[in-house]
Amino acid sequence: MYTVVAQRQIPAPVEKVWDYLTKPELLAKWFADTSNMGPDAPVYLETGGGDFFSGRVVEWDPGIVLGLRWKFLGCGPEYEVRFSMLRRKQGTELTVQDRGALTVEEAECLRVGWSEFLMRLEKALLKNVNTRFNWRKTVNLTIRVAETKQEPLSAALNDPRWYNAALAGVRAQTHEPRGNEIVATITSDAWGDVETRARVKLKNIRGVDYAYVAHEGWLELPAELAQAERRRFVGIWINALSDFQKPEVAVAQQ
Numbered sequence: 001m002y003t004v005v006a007q008r009q010i011p012a013p014v015e016k017v018w019d020y021l022t023k024p025e026l027l028a029k030w031f032a033d034t035s036n037m038g039p040d041a042p043v044y045l046e047t048g049g050g051d052f053f054s055g056r057v058v059e060w061d062p063g064i065v066l067g068l069r070w071k072f073l074g075c076g077p078e079y080e081v082r083f084s085m086l087r088r089k090q091g092t093e094l095t096v097q098d099r100g101a102l103t104v105e106e107a108e109c110l111r112v113g114w115s116e117f118l119m120r121l122e123k124a125l126l127k128n129v130n131t132r133f134n135w136r137k138t139v140n141l142t143i144r145v146a147e148t149k150q151e152p153l154s155a156a157l158n159d160p161r162w163y164n165a166a167l168a169g170v171r172a173q174t175h176e177p178r179g180n181e182i183v184a185t186i187t188s189d190a191w192g193d194v195e196t197r198a199r200v201k202l203k204n205i206r207g208v209d210y211a212y213v214a215h216e217g218w219l220e221l222p223a224e225l226a227q228a229e230r231r232r233f234v235g236i237w238i239n240a241l242s243d244f245q246k247p248e249v250a251v252a253q254q
Helices: 014-022 024-030 104-127 150-157 160-166 223-244
Strands: 002-010 042-048 051-061 065-072 079-088 091-101 138-144 171-174 181-187 196-205 208-216
Touching: 002 104, 014 024, 014 065, 014 079, 014 091, 014 104, 024 104, 042 065, 091 104, 138 223, 150 160, 150 181, 150 196, 150 223, 160 171, 160 181, 160 223, 208 223
Parallel strands: none
Antiparallel strands: 002 091, 042 051, 051 065, 065 079, 079 091, 138 208, 171 181, 181 196, 196 208
């Protein structure tokens, strides 16, 4: 696993930075919606468009350290995220460490993403404005594939009938696989003439099989449908892949 680090000097006291990391009404201004954040407590953070992180708070030292373990969309790899604060003359040195990326490419995306989130946190704090991202244009999902399910999953993803049954009555056209990537064009009566595209990469990383899903095209849907359909398909994909997923141990407590 890779660990990424992002850091920002924020001209505000550590007490205020801590509040923006832990108080739901302030966390919602720059990162995600949650109903609760507390020591040794379950956590569910919804970022928009149906995306969410679920896990647990594992470190809680106000003004010093906030540690979480979570999974994106509740499945796939577990990530360890640790915010640490140092009091400085000009404010707070805020550092975030995120451990869990499986590839260099993913680690680089996380590094860039956390740098952006810390910038948004600072702006929300200093200007008292909402700096949240809008919902993302692609549904992304990663699962760890059970040892006996790699071939059945590959067969399903190459069969248009599987999409029709598993993805709530859509129509699908599969394309010639490109290496380890399977591509399907997906349509629905509710979308009119719009086509969405699902790409699934099957990878073996250090002896473990993973499936990486990217389903895009939501911005091309009618405005009144786009976000609701994207949100709906997050749950649909989770359910569709659940039969192929390796059972995971619940997020551990410290």
